[in-house]
Amino acid sequence: MVLGDIGRTIRDSITGTISRAGDVLEGTVDATRLATITALRGSRDVIGGVQEVTADAVKGAIQATSGVGAELGSTTKGAVVGVIRGVGEVAVVTVGTCSDTVRAAIRGSSEVGGDVATVARSAVEGTLETSKSVGLRAEDAAFGVALGALNGTRDVGGDLGATARDTAKGVVAGTAEVGGNVLQAVEDSTRGLVQGAAEVGGDVASVTRNAVEGAVEATGGVTVRMQDAAFSAARGAIHGSREVGGDLGATARDSIDGAVDGASQIGGSVLQVIEDTSRGLVKGTAELGGDVGSVARNAVEESIEAARRVGIRAEDAASAAANGAVSAAGSFGETTTTAVTNSVSGVVGGVSVTLRAPFRGEEKKDS
Known part of the structure; x- marks a missing residue:
């Protein structure tokens, strides 16, 4: 034929x-x-x-x-x-x-x-x-x-x-x-x-925002935790962005936006998904040798904006993103931890950030 x-x-x-x-x-x-x-x-x-x-x-x-x-x-x-x-x-x-x-x-x-x-x-x-x-x-x-x-x-x-x-x-x-x-x-x-x-x-x-949103939202129909999907999607977004010469800070912002929207769609904990998205962003960036401080700062700043959009306290969202970032940095040594901690401590975007201790060695096991 x-x-x-x-x-x-x-x-x-x-x-x-x-x-x-x-x-x-x-x-x-x-x-x-x-x-x-x-x-x-x-x-x-x-x-x-x-x-x-x-x-x-x-x-x-x-x-x-x-x-x-x-x-x-x-x-x-x-x-x-x-x-x-x-x-x-x-x-x-x-x-x-x-x-x-x-x-x-x-x-x-x-x-x-x-x-x-x-x-x-x-x-x-x-x-x-x-x-x-x-x-x-x-x-x-x-x-x-x-x-x-x-x-x-x-x-x-x-x-x-x-x-x-x-x-x-x-x-x-x-x-x-x-x-x-x-x-x-x-x-x-x-x-x-x-x-x-x-x-x-x-x-x-x-595409980044929608990809992360879809991955998080889809967990409502399977036995995968929403926050774990957010972590994986954020990490994948960072790696994809680096492969095409993208702006990792912008990728961090888009990933946070998508994760928040996805969690909101299925009634999930927005604060939890912000923390784990930030964790995935910083982990992915550290693996690539990127600017972890910039990525962490962008994640916190966008979390503040997203919080205002969905009606949660900006201080809670900023602190969730900051703690996720510092948690991820903890497994990459003192230099990385210090860079991230310095970038998200104190007041970010006019919002007070509360960091929990300890800051080192608390990176959760990847699923």
Whole structure:
């Protein structure tokens, strides 16, 4: 079969099958898997055809199920799971395959009027849920699917911030479903989202805020602590920012904003999430040899602004951020601890900061 005919074959197969299927998700998975195997078996460029296969599979599935009131997310997820399972039966599925699948799913859905952020979340979740069955760890694929989601969104002119938020939610749900390391996946996907935003010329600040917000908010549906997700997302944001030459101080501010909004969405402790976000920011910065004092100061200053926005005491928010920063610094030696302590002590932004003692050696064990 000529590679250019693959997409058309899959589209027609799905359209004819799913229109008669009662279970949209399972029906889409089965039809797409079988069509993918048939289309790709014997091809000289199996992996090279994945994007075309996925885009047309998603378009065909949406067209086939729109008349029966199917939910866009379920249809997209089913198509993505089916494609990856099908590819896995004729070739080795790589992280690159997962990234290409997510990117193509967004492209395909946009051509039939699908909401980009919803599709991104469902495609990411479906990809990570399927990763284990094709020999990949979800946390290893998290960075790649994040890049795929942002590239797909840029391909269709979508909102990168909205995609970042929903991608983070899909990462948490998909990784948790297969028993993967959710916190590692959060860190790596946040790093991928920040890096991807810079690569496509997007608004890195918006993507950072939304990625952290989505990761924190998503913990409301899994057995991962909100503050641990905040720590991991903040650390990933710092590493991603450094990789693209970003301003770590600005990254700290955006991460605090996103974490506060995410905690507020699920009724979590804003002060706790501020402390652990600040801890992740300083830890990530110290690991990279960055300016820990500047990052800590920016985290405290933005916590004060965020506190006023959500209606909590600015003094409490500033102290939470400062103590998180000093706690993280404690495991990097006296020089780092002194730099951070000096930057957040006393009065910051017109607000008195209260530091608890001891300041050294109190860094909590990473989850």
